[in-house]
Amino acid sequence: xxxxxxxxxxxxxxxxxxxxxxxxxxxxxxxxxxxxxxxxxxxxxxxxxxxxxxxxxxxxxxxxxxxxxxxxxxxxxxxxxxxxxxxxxxxxxxxxxxxxxxxxxxxxxxxxxxxxxxxxxxxxxxxxxxxxxxxxxxxxxxxxxxxxxxxxxxxxxxxxxxxxxxxxxxxxxxxxxxxxxxxxxxxxxxxxxxxxxxxxxxxxxxxxxxxxxxxxxxxxxxxxxxxxxxxxxxxxxxxxxxxxxxxxxxxxxxxxxxxxxxxxxxxxxxxxxxxxxxxxxxxxxxxxxxxxxxxxxxxxxxxxxxxxxxxxxxxxxxxxxxxxxxxxxxxxxxxxxxxxxxxxxxxxxxxxxxxxxxxxxxxxxxxxxxxxxxxxxxxxxxxxxxxxxxxxxxxxxxxxxxxxxxxxxxxxxxxxxxxxxxxxxxxxxxxxxxxxxxxxxxxxxxxxxxxxxxxxxxxxxxxxxxxxxxxxxxxxx
Numbered sequence: 001x002x003x004x005x006x007x008x009x010x011x012x013x014x015x016x017x018x019x020x021x022x023x024x025x026x027x028x029x030x031x032x033x034x035x036x037x038x039x040x041x042x043x044x045x046x047x048x049x050x051x052x053x054x055x056x057x058x059x060x061x062x063x064x065x066x067x068x069x070x071x072x073x074x075x076x077x078x079x080x081x082x083x084x085x086x087x088x089x090x091x092x093x094x095x096x097x098x099x100x101x102x103x104x105x106x107x108x109x110x111x112x113x114x115x116x117x118x119x120x121x122x123x124x125x126x127x128x129x130x131x132x133x134x135x136x137x138x139x140x141x142x143x144x145x146x147x148x149x150x151x152x153x154x155x156x157x158x159x160x161x162x163x164x165x166x167x168x169x170x171x172x173x174x175x176x177x178x179x180x181x182x183x184x185x186x187x188x189x190x191x192x193x194x195x196x197x198x199x200x201x202x203x204x205x206x207x208x209x210x211x212x213x214x215x216x217x218x219x220x221x222x223x224x225x226x227x228x229x230x231x232x233x234x235x236x237x238x239x240x241x242x243x244x245x246x247x248x249x250x251x252x253x254x255x256x257x258x259x260x261x262x263x264x265x266x267x268x269x270x271x272x273x274x275x276x277x278x279x280x281x282x283x284x285x286x287x288x289x290x291x292x293x294x295x296x297x298x299x300x301x302x303x304x305x306x307x308x309x310x311x312x313x314x315x316x317x318x319x320x321x322x323x324x325x326x327x328x329x330x331x332x333x334x335x336x337x338x339x340x341x342x343x344x345x346x347x348x349x350x351x352x353x354x355x356x357x358x359x360x361x362x363x364x365x366x367x368x369x370x371x372x373x374x375x376x377x378x379x380x381x382x383x384x385x386x387x388x389x390x391x392x393x394x395x396x397x398x399x400x401x402x403x404x405x406x407x408x409x410x411x412x413x414x415x416x417x418x419x420x421x422x423x424x425x426x427x428x429x430x431x432x433x434x435x436x437x438x439x440x441x442x443x444x445x446x447x448x449x450x451x452x453x454x455x456x457x458x459x460x461x462x463x464x465x466x467x468x469x470x471x472x473x474x475x476x477x
Contacts, residue, residue, distance in 0.1 A: 001023075003027075003031035003034065003035070003118075004025065004031075004032060004035070004320040004425060005032075006027070006028055006031045006032075007031055007032060007035050007168040007169075007170075007470070008168050010171050010220065010221055011074075011077050011171035011220065011225045011226065011228055011229075012015075012222060012224040012225055012228055012468075013173045014028065014045075014076075014077060014171060014384060015073075015074070018076035018077065019071035019072075019075045019172055020076045021062075021065050021066070021200065022070075022167060023076075023417070024058075024062050024064075024076075024287065025058040025061040025062050025075065025076025025120065026055060026058040026059045026061075026062050026079065027061075027123065028055075028077075028384075028448055029058035029078055029100065029120060030055065030058075030255070032078045032122075032169060032170050033049075033051050033054065033081060033122075034111050034166075034327060035057070035167075035168060035169060036123070036169050036375055037048070037391075037403075038130075039169075039476060040163075040167070040169065040437070041149050041169055042145060042150055042462040042475055043145050043146075043150070043154075043163045043475050044141065044142060044143060044145060044160075044165060045125055045126055045142045045144055045147075045154070045159070045160040045162075045163030045164045045167065045217055046080070046124070046126065046160065046164065046169065047083045047093065047095070047123075047126045047140075047141045047152050047167065048091055048123065048124040049090070049122055049123035049124070049162060050089060050090060050095065050122070051122075051157065051366060053089055053122075053305055054078070054120060054122035054123075056119045057122070057264075058076060058120055061075060061076045061118060061120070062076070064340055064469075067293040071118060072116075072117045072118020072119070072320060073117040073232065073297075074117040074118045074119035074120060074232055075118040075119060075120075075257050077114075077118070077120065077170075077171060077172055078120050078122050078123075078170035078171070078172070078173065079111070079119045079120060079121045079122065079170060079172045079173070079174065080117075080121070080122070080123045080124070080125050080161065080164050080169065080173045081111055081121055081123075081124060081125065081173075082124070082125050082131075082157075082158050082160065082161050082162070082173040082175050082176050083095060083124040083125060083126060083127045083177050084130075084131050084155050084157075085108050085110070085124075085174060085176060085205075085216065085227060085250075085360050086104035086106065086107055086108045086111070086126055086205060087104070087106070087107055087108075087111050087121045087124060088104060088106050089103075089297065090103075090105045090121075090123070091103055091123050091124070091208065092104050092124070092255065093124075094129065094130050094131065095126065095128055095129040095130065095131075095137055095139065095140055095141060095339075096129045096130060096138070096139065096140065096146065096332070096336065097140060097326040097332055097335045097336075097408065098325070098331070098336075100296065101187040103108070103341075106204075106388075107121065108204070108205045108216070109202050109204050109237050109239070109240075110202065110216045110233040111174065111207075112176065112199050113232060113235075113272050113450050114172075114229075114232050117232055117382050119172070120300065121125055121468060123164075123169070123170070123256070124160075125158070125159075125160030125161045125163070125164050125173065126141045126144040126159060126163070126303060127157050127158065127159065127160060128154070128156050128157050128158030128337065128340070129336060129337040129340040130321060130324075130325055130340055130342050131156075131157035131158075131176065131181060131214075131339045132157070132321060132337070132339065133156055133157060133337075133339055133340075133395040134155060134157060134179075134180065134181070134395065134413070134414060135153050135155070135156050135159070135242070135389065135393055135394070135395055136153065136154055136155065136156040136157065136158075136159025136160060136247060136408065137337075138186070138337060139171065139335055139337055139466065141337065141410055143162075143278030143391065144160050144163055145391060145472070145475075146158045146163075146188060146189060146391075146439070146473075147163055147166050147167055147189065147386065147441050147473035147475035147476060148189070148190060148230075148388070148390050148438060148440060148473040148474065148475075149162065149388070149437070149438065149439060149474075150167075150391075150475065151390065151391050152188075152388040152390060153188065153388055153389045153390070153393055154186040154188055154189055154388075154390055154431055155185035155187065155188035155189070155384070155388065155389075156181060156184065157176075157178070157181040157185075158175035158176060158177065158181050158184075158185050158193075158217075158403050159173040159185045159188075159443055160220060160444070161173045161174070161185060161193075161219050162175075162185030162186055162188060162189035162191060162193070163185075163189060164184070164190040164193040165189065165193075165219040165220060165221060165314065166190055166191050166217040166387070166472075166473050166476065167473070167476045168221075168472070168476060169382075171220065171221065171225060172218065172220060172225060172228070172229050172232075173218065173220065174217070174220045174229075175216070175217045175218065175219055176211045176214050176215070176216055176217065176369075177192060177195035177213035177215055177216075177217050177319060177421065178212075178215075178421055179213065179313060179410075179414075179417060179418045179425045180195075180318065180383075180414045180416075180417025180418060180419050180421070180433070181214075182194070182195050182217040182219065182429075183195060183383050183427060183428065183429040183442070183444060184383065184384055184389050184414055184417060184429075185219075186219055186377050186383070186388075186428075186442060187383035187384050187387075187393050187429045187431075187440065187441070187442025187444075188384070188387065188388045188440065189473075190343070190431050190434075190440030190442075190457060190468065190471065191219055191220065191221055191431065191441065191471065192220055192221070192222070192223060192226055192428065192429065192430050193217060193218070193220075193226075193429050194217050194218060194219075194226050194230070194426070194427075194428035194452065194456070194465075195215055195217045195221040195420065195421070195426065195427050195428065196215060196216075196217060196230060196234075196426050196452055196462075197215075197424060197425065197426045197449045197450050197451075197452065198215060198243055198377065198424035198449075199241075199242025199243040199244070200215075200230065200234050200244045200246050200247075200343045200452065201214050201215065201217075201230070201233045201234055201238060201243075201246075201248050202235070202236070202237035202239065202240035202242075202243040202246075202475070203240055203242075204217055204237055204239035204240045205468065207221075207230050207323075207324055208320060209239070209241060209242070210241065210367040211316075211320065212315065212320065213316065213317055213422060215421070215422070216233065217320075218233070219228060221462050221469050222463070222469055223253065223300065223459045224253060224460070225240060225429070225458075225461040226264050226428070227251045227252070227253055227452075227453075227456050228458060230251055230452060231250045231251055232259050233381045234246055234247075234251075235248070241459070243297060245450075246450075247450055251450070251452050251453045251456065252453065253453070253456060253460050255455060256464060256465060257336040257457050257460035257461040257463075258295050258461045258464050259295075260457050261264055261292055261295040261296045261297040261458070262295070262296030262421050263296065263297075263298065264288060264292070264296070264297040264377050264378070264457075264458065265297070265298050265300050265376040265377045266293070266298065266299050266300065266377070266378055266379070266380060266458075267300050267302060267303075267338075267372070267373075267375075267376040267378070267379075267380070268285070268286070268289055268297070268302070268303075268379070268380055268381075269302065269372070269380070269381045269416075270282060270285070270330045270381065270382070271381055272381075272416060273308070273310060273411045273415045274385055274406070274411055274412055274415045274472050275286075275406070276385065276404075276406050276412070277313075277385050277386075278386035278387070278401070278434075278435075280387070280435045280436060280441065281382045281384075281386060281419060281435075281441050281472040282477065283383060283433075284432045284433035284441040284443070285380065285382050285432060285441075285443050286378075287383070287432070287466075288432040288433070288443050288462055288466060289380065289418070291347045291460065291462065291466055292462070292465075293466060294465075295461060298373075299341060300375055300376045301474070303371060303372060303375075303422065304371075305309055305376065306366055307367075308357065308364075308365050308368055308414060308418070308419040308422075309361045309364060309365065309412060310361065310411070310414075310418040310419065310422075311410075312357065312358040312361030312365075312422075313358070313361075313362075313365075313421065314410065314424050315353065315354050315355060315358040315416050315420075316359065316362065316422075317358070318343050319354075319358075319468040321343055322343075322344055325344055326345070328344070329341060329345055339394065339395040339396055343381060350453045361421070361422075362422045365419050365423050366422070366423040366424070369425050369446075370418055370422070370448075373425075373446075373448055377447065377451075378445050378446060378447045378451070378454060378455060378458055379445075379446050379447075380443055380444060380445050380446070381416040381443070381444045381446070382416060382441075382442070382443060382444065383406075383414075383416065383417065383429040383442035383443060383444040384413055384414050384415075384416075384417075384442070385399070385406075385412065385413050386399070386401055386413065387435045387437075387439035387440060387441050388439045389413070393409075394410075394469055395409065398412065398471060399412035399413045417444065420446060424437040424449060425446055425447065425448065425449060426446070426447055426449070426450070426451060426452050426455055427445065427446040427447075427455070428444070428445050428455050428456070428459060429442040429443065429444050429445075429462070430443055430445065431443075431467060431468040431471075432462065432468075432470075433466070440468075440471075440474065443462075445458050
């Protein structure tokens, strides 16, 4: 078994080997570190890592196993975390010179739980400054590129996470998702990513545990790995009130997910506030739905299309960002990302009236989501309306495809992913095909609160019906 073989294995495949000692944690970590050193020069997905500390952690895991200590549930598994999440020993720079070299005192709880179970959090993945946009470039780390086509964006704001997953820079990767930030790059990079229900994974480190849109999620190259990651991080934490409702039982997948599609009710929503969908994306999503119905799922009719007021989510998030980071503009504004600075100084979004209306609209979005789920187990959409974007796309420019202006990115490129952050519903992206230009296409699956097992079962059925995990991007060659 070569080092490349190890880097192409899933966490679920690796665990029996690391827990038995057949594969040393140190060998696996060295293979991953060498792969990053060799392959990340063009993609630029890793923002920070400490190879010496990572190897020391891995060797300590091996030594404990050799002494007869019981292996951890995540024994020796390398884990990356988005550079908005605290990992002890690594800076949390958030892509900003304002936080350059900022060292946290402790892991966020999600990372701490994996570490206590034997995982090795070893690297931070690239994010736009403060995670404020859906394209991953930032002042401190430069441009992060799509491994399928370096002239295209990997999406954002968990863009580095998507790249690390697609490139095999370890098997398990933590994202955060505030308006699609995890699902968008999962789709653009051709991997699976899930945003769980509010509170399934505690997010105690956010400054507003009641009002934040952002949840911690996970990306991987198999659906079993997503379930593994969620189970490793989920559960109540007294510092996060939303976690009090987190189910205690582990998330399990059926032995035969394709057979489990019999009677599964699926609703398809191809458009919401957007008028246009790339024909290749629409065809790929409908083909995936056809595969599900061919396995016994039932496609249910569309309810009246709920046109979610996703502009209200922008008001809420910008006000939240202003409260957290607005004070940094005076000192660091000349070194900030242009649109990050703009988002922190755009006064109309910060008025009491605008924020109160946005909070009220959030309730409407929740009700609309419940209406959309009435009479079905899941609903599906494209994750994004067209695969990836040119690398020179800017956040405040419209979506332009083949010379046609389709309007602002929020409404034209990722209208499907915003509502679930406002409403708290779980949602995920799973690969369902490739465009004619060789760029991955993702489908979003959405369900009721705490229906992660259902979402993952549908995704696991597609994983068997339309295999994707054996496709690797050219940059990973």
